[in-house]
Amino acid sequence: MLPADLPYYWSGLPFRPYQVGRKLNWLLARGEIRQLISGVYVDPRVPDTPELRAQALQLVVPPGATVCGQAAAWLHGIDTTALGQDLFRPQWTFTERPSTEVLGVKVTTREASAIELARQLPRPFALSAIDALLHSGMSLTALRNAAVTYFAEHSDSQAAQILRLADARAASPGESWLRLRLFDAGFPRPELQVNVKGDNRTYRLDLGYPDNPIDGRRLGLEYDSDQWHSSAKQQLKDETRRTELDALGWHIIPVRRPDLWGRYPALELAVGSFLCQEPRLPRRW
Structure with missing residues (x-):
């Protein structure tokens, strides 16, 4: 918490809009406060x-x-x-x-x-x-x-x-949404947090089908969030990692947020093509 002698909206405590009156929009625009929940604000530096x-x-x-x-x-x-x-x-x-x-x-x-x-x-x-x-x-x-x-x-x-x-192994909302897409499309239930042993390291896949090889290859899916997979450096690292997984017999389908939302079934078609299974369409959400 911040020193108590500062203005109270910098004290580290949440507050209601009436406590700053007409300053509210000005403080929001300057980034000096953030909305925590509807009707409650706090200093953005407060964890x-x-x-x-x-x-x-x-x-x-x-x-x-x-x-x-x-x-x-x-x-x-x-x-x-x-x-x-x-x-x-x-x-x-x-x-x-x-x-x-x-x-x-x-x-x-x-x-x-x-x-x-x-x-x-x-x-x-x-x-x-x-x-x-x-x-x-x-x-x-x-x-x-x-x-x-x-x-x-x-x-x-x-x-x-x-x-x-429901599964406690899902490590992010994106992984949960991806799993629901696969379920709705009628695909087999995937395994979560799949470990793949390489020569010098062990890789972990968000979702995969380790027990269902198709022509000797296995399918893995990874949710790439905008936060951790958007920069050129991050994308190069992802490509290198997937090339290494490909050499280990894994076909990886990277999934971004736009692939999960909307009516176009590109994800379902890609998974169905690899698994040799017709997806159940149209999408439900």
Whole structure:
């Protein structure tokens, strides 16, 4: 936190718009504050921590209410990218829900929060949110046990399908969305975090089919985020790595964000061509 004698919006604490009045837009334009969640702002130099998230929610959630939905998942440590939007309006309820306390904030339990998201969010973000919760340490067994009070084990509801697909090994929302694309297209369920041993190192692939060689070659898929795979240096490194994997008998399909969103099925056609399988089309999302 910053010294307390500075202006309070530089103190490191989140604040509401009325606390800066007409300065709000000016401060935003100068980059001297950032919006944390809908209706709450903070100094951009303050790191994103569980404590900061709890303080932000305490500013907007009425006393005695239980934080739920996306705000609950956010407080439990999920990045907003996995929830489908950078900013969201916090939700809370006064009805009885399975709840716990996190840093002084009453919030639905991790399992209850996960089930709510699986039922309410669009399918891609429902899966990425559940994967992220599992990746952060939530037990899939505990989640499935909690789900029995919401729907039957063999239900065809969205939430039941999402829980059957969920996997703690997914390391990013993009990997979750890619896996859902493969499922929707009718392809076999891929393995996650596939290790490929080379002569001098071990490579790790986001997704792959190590047990289904086609003409002696195996298929791997990697999600290349804009953040880590956009520069010329990063792209050259990726190409070198994939040339090395090709020599080890792996055909790699790199996937970028535009490949996952929209109606054009280039990804499904590329995967289907290698696996000699007709994809199920059109795309569902």
